[in-house]
Amino acid sequence: MKIEIEKDAGFCFGVVNAIEIAQKELSPDEPLYCLGDIVHNEAEIKRLEEAGIRFIDKSFLPDIKGKKLLFRAHGEHPETYRKVQSLDIQLIDATCPIVLNLQKNIRKYYEEAQKNNGQIVIFGDSGHPEAIGLKGQTGEKAIIVSQPDDIQAIDFARPVYLFSQTTKSGEQYEVLADNIRKNMKAGVSLFVKKSVCGQVANRAPKLRRFVKDFEVIIFVSGRKSSNGKYLYSVVKEVHPDTHKITSPAELQSAWFEHKKSVGISGATSTPQWLMEEVKKTIEKLCISKN
Numbered sequence: 001m002k003i004e005i006e007k008d009a010g011f012c013f014g015v016v017n018a019i020e021i022a023q024k025e026l027s028p029d030e031p032l033y034c035l036g037d038i039v040h041n042e043a044e045i046k047r048l049e050e051a052g053i054r055f056i057d058k059s060f061l062p063d064i065k066g067k068k069l070l071f072r073a074h075g076e077h078p079e080t081y082r083k084v085q086s087l088d089i090q091l092i093d094a095t096c097p098i099v100l101n102l103q104k105n106i107r108k109y110y111e112e113a114q115k116n117n118g119q120i121v122i123f124g125d126s127g128h129p130e131a132i133g134l135k136g137q138t139g140e141k142a143i144i145v146s147q148p149d150d151i152q153a154i155d156f157a158r159p160v161y162l163f164s165q166t167t168k169s170g171e172q173y174e175v176l177a178d179n180i181r182k183n184m185k186a187g188v189s190l191f192v193k194k195s196v197c198g199q200v201a202n203r204a205p206k207l208r209r210f211v212k213d214f215e216v217i218i219f220v221s222g223r224k225s226s227n228g229k230y231l232y233s234v235v236k237e238v239h240p241d242t243h244k245i246t247s248p249a250e251l252q253s254a255w256f257e258h259k260k261s262v263g264i265s266g267a268t269s270t271p272q273w274l275m276e277e278v279k280k281t282i283e284k285l286c287i288s289k290n
């Protein structure tokens with residue numbers, strides 16, 4: 001049985017960086033708090049909780065006055081920075097530098113848009129922390145487009161500055177930009193800013209190539225990962241014999257009967273160690289069958 005993990009699967013640079021910073025800051029003498037899940041993967045969150053990180057939501061901020069708090073890779077809303085400062089919380093900002101740069105760019109173009117009656121439009125998931133932080137750079141004025149129909153909120157007679165959440169698909173972003181372009185009134189500008197992260201932009205085509213070489217595909221992803229949902233749909237479309245799991249315990253031996261090859265992949269929020277565990281479990285299942 002050939003069992004392989006896709007070499008490009010797993011955490012993006014921003015998540016690796018945030019987890020490394022968190023691990024360095026951990027100390028037995030002082031608690032380390034993290035605002036929201038550091039990554040949308042339940043197994044990795046459990047591992048980090050066991051290592052000592054306490055994950056909290058914003059309502060808990062007044063209870064950690066003066067304590068250490070980590071901002072994860074997705075970035076935060078300007079209001080959260082103000083709140084943290086007012087409470088004398090020791091901030092460890094692990095926002096991905098690419099997201100910080102995107103926030104800065106959105107602020108800059110929002111200023112420009114105010115001068116020419118333009119609009120900032122962001123392709124993102126409205127409840128996603130990164131999208132919330134990006135919208136916050138525009139005083140909540142940006143239009144978030146999650147679904148194709150959401151473009152109806154755009155005024156096509158006014159200039160549009162289009163951005164994307166970094167974790168969105170490059171292919172879907174191009175489709176959206178084309179749709180907006182078709183609707184723009186003659187002579188009105190559409191500025192499409194390249195803001196899908198290079199680490200995720202090419203995942204879909206790479207994944208399609210990878211799955212061709214295997215009879216069964218196991219896709220490992222947390223339930224909340226938007227990137228995981230999208231990449232799973234990409235794989236399922238080209239390879240119907242694909243199973244999405246969150247942990248090795250969900251594997252079923254029947255999936256591997258009479259099969260000679262299994263490919264394993266995952267979202268940009270899926271840890272490498274989890275995919276290795278999935279591989280080992282499949283090996284055991286197949287040995288016990290023979």
Ligand code: SF4
Pocket residue numbers: 012013014015073074096097098099166167197198199200268
């Ligand atoms: S997807 Fe890219 S920009 Fe977003 S956190 Fe990961 S490395 Fe940073």
